[in-house]
Amino acid sequence: xxxxxxxxxxxxxxxxxxxxxxxxxxxxxxxxxxxxxxxxxxxxxxxxxxxxxxxxxxxxxxxxxxxxxxxxxxxxxxxxxxxxxxxxxxxxxxxxxxxxxxxxxxxxxxxxxxxxxxxxxxxxxxxxxxxxxxxxxxxxxxxxxxxxxxxxxxxxxxxxxxxxxxxxxxxxxxxxxxxxxxxxxxxxxxxxxxxxxxxxxxxxxxxxxxxxxxxxxxxxxxxxxxxxxxxxxxxxxxxxxxxxxxxxxxxxxxxxxxxxxxxxxxxxxxxxxxxxxxxxxx
Numbered sequence: 540x541x542x543x544x545x546x547x548x549x550x551x552x553x554x555x556x557x558x559x560x561x562x563x564x565x566x567x568x569x570x571x572x573x574x575x576x577x578x579x580x581x582x583x584x585x586x587x588x589x590x591x592x593x594x595x596x597x598x599x600x601x602x603x604x605x606x607x608x609x610x611x612x613x614x615x616x617x618x619x620x621x622x623x624x625x626x627x628x629x630x631x632x633x634x635x636x637x638x639x640x641x642x643x644x645x646x647x648x649x650x651x652x653x654x655x656x657x658x659x660x661x662x663x664x665x666x667x668x669x670x671x672x673x674x675x676x677x678x679x680x681x682x683x684x685x686x687x688x689x690x691x692x693x694x695x696x697x698x699x700x701x702x703x704x705x706x707x708x709x710x711x712x713x714x715x716x717x718x719x720x721x722x723x724x725x726x727x728x729x730x731x732x733x734x735x736x737x738x739x740x741x742x743x744x745x746x747x748x749x750x751x752x753x754x755x756x757x758x759x760x761x762x763x764x765x766x767x768x769x770x771x772x773x774x775x776x777x778x779x780x781x782x783x784x785x786x787x788x789x790x791x792x793x794x795x796x797x798x799x800x801x802x803x804x805x806x807x808x809x810x811x812x813x814x815x816x817x818x819x820x821x
Contacts, residue, residue, distance in 0.1 A: 540581045546695050551734055558793045559737045560608040563699050567670035570598035574690050574699040576612025603701025604684045605630040613655035623657035626686035631656040682718025702736035706791035708753050709799050711806040719757050726750030737792055759785035764807045777804040
């Protein structure tokens with residue numbers, strides 16, 4: 540696990556196990572707020588660092604969404620209260636339970652885990668916390684997934700974006716149009732740092748360029764899918780597309796970017812195909 544101090548009492552963690560997934564912690568005088576947990580095999584290292592080196596307990600864990608690499612470590616903090624979107628709670632009680640049971644068959648580590656869903660949830664609007672002198676805002680940022688939230692340190696202008704902002708925009712299971720709006724809004728927030736759900740911290744001077752690159756990438760995906768509808772073998776055409784041709788590098792996300800790119804293309808094509816069929820059936 541990699542770790543770094545981002546600002547006063549704000550720390551960032553990055554996984555060595557899976558896809559450069561990140562987590563973060565905000566330290567107060569008596570307790571801490573943890574944002575996501577990395578993969579559960581790394582969560583105990585986060586816990587030890589916060590409790591033994593920074594010398595505070597974790598009072599709250601904020602889950603940016605329900606995916607395993609962000610929240611399956613919740614149960615490592617039995618005394619903490621979990622915060623997330625109300626859909627995150629719903630999805631963790633349904634999909635996450637079954638996914639954990641399936642994963643436990645292959646990985647003995649997962650057999651000692653349990654799903655700890657959010658106890659405090661938001662649906663619309665924002666939730667506010669104060670930790671020491673820091674003011675924290677938790678608010679919805681959907682698109683990557685329907686249950687996405689981000690965490691803003693209002694005075695520091697540091698955003699923990701979850702997977703709403705990552706090295707390659709990814710919307711399988713989500714919505715490309717909603718994600719486009721979310722990325723645009725994040726780019727206009729006047730931030731000092733964006734702690735992405737995966738990858739390195741995006742610095743103030745990089746935010747405009749990276750946001751433009753993300754939006755250009757999503758435009759490229761739309762164009763490729765539009766072209767695929769005119770092909771005899773649309774899925775074969777989409778599988779042949781290089782992520783570099785859409786402006787992203789395949790080495791990001793621990794080498795997963797090309798695979799994520801193809802999944803994006805196929806998801807959007809099949810989603811549009813489904814809509815066309817539904818319209819023709821009406």
